[in-house]
């Protein structure tokens with residue numbers, strides 16, 4: 023298939039072509055059942071096997087220890103902004119949050135509705151151009167957890183080193199899932215929407231430490247309770263069958279592609295190609311974020327003027343490099359290069375950037 027563009031969207035975004043083609047092949051008549059997967063009961067044998075296969079693959083490729091439950095829930099990462107404080111702040115403890123940008127701030131705003139939340143490091147003061155360094159996060163007494171956003175999708179920064187604090191971590195990993203190993207011993211909850219590195223929009227994957235389940239708040243609607251969702255294996259109600267099905271296929275694609283180690287290496291190499299091009303453009307292209315916090319998933323950059331930026335986006339689009347416009351809240355350009363983005367697309371983008379600079383001097 024040669025009519026696909028180079029899609030640098032921040033999410034929903036490029037998925038592995040092999041996965042899309044495989045899904046198309048089996049869509050109308052799933053495994054000779056005479057119907058598609060999205061037309062059949064979620065309690066039947068076909069979906070049962072799709073569901074357990076996706077959970078098993080998630081455990082395998084994320085290298086999840088046995089003492090974590092894996093949940094597939096609707097409501098995206100946004101519902102987790104509420105579910106985390108609702109479940110974890112049951113015993114009048116406080117929650118510490120790192121305000122690292124748009125998504126960190128969104129998590130804080132929702133958590134404040136449910137509990138006693140304080141900002142343990144405020145990135146607003148440096149224009150969200152970096153993450154805190156290790157000694158900069160201040161944890162108060164009686165803190166239940168520290169919430170971080172390991173990768174800020176809009177700002178284009180990430181935690182390179184995990185915070186070293188004396189409370190459990192909770193991380194939003196929506197935009198860097200499966201691009202790095204997770205040191206599970208540090209975490210009580212890891213969560214993220216799947217529509218970037220893992221599949222189509224429509225659900226979040228949540229990893230919850232099992233030893234905290236019995237202490238989670240029980241005065242919540244059933245869907246909102248981590249303990250019940252874990253007990254029911256995320257089948258408390260009708261699950262998002264199609265996202266779970268495609269998630270399984272993407273996870274298998276990652277497993278066959280060499281697993282987490284290979285994904286991490288490929289992500290770093292692709293990001294290095296782009297940052298090298300930016301850093302060696304005599305300041306034509308500029309990265310607005312601190313070098314040691316640069317995201318390897320969302321590469322943000324600016325051109326010398328907004329006119330040149332607009333022209334760049336327009337010509338890039340015409341050449342098949344689409345969705346390079348930065349988020350509307352920050353402007354500029356952003357290339358999101360999740361795991362399914364082929365290295366060849368990144369190489370072609372770098373060539374395009376060089377020739378654009380030559381033809382359009384500042």
Ligand code: PMP
Pocket residue numbers: 033097098099100101125171173174175176194195196197214215216
């Ligand atoms: N957190 C991060 C880091 C994100 O990038 C996004 C979506 N772009 C969200 C949370 C919100 O995710 P959802 O749309 O799945 O609720």
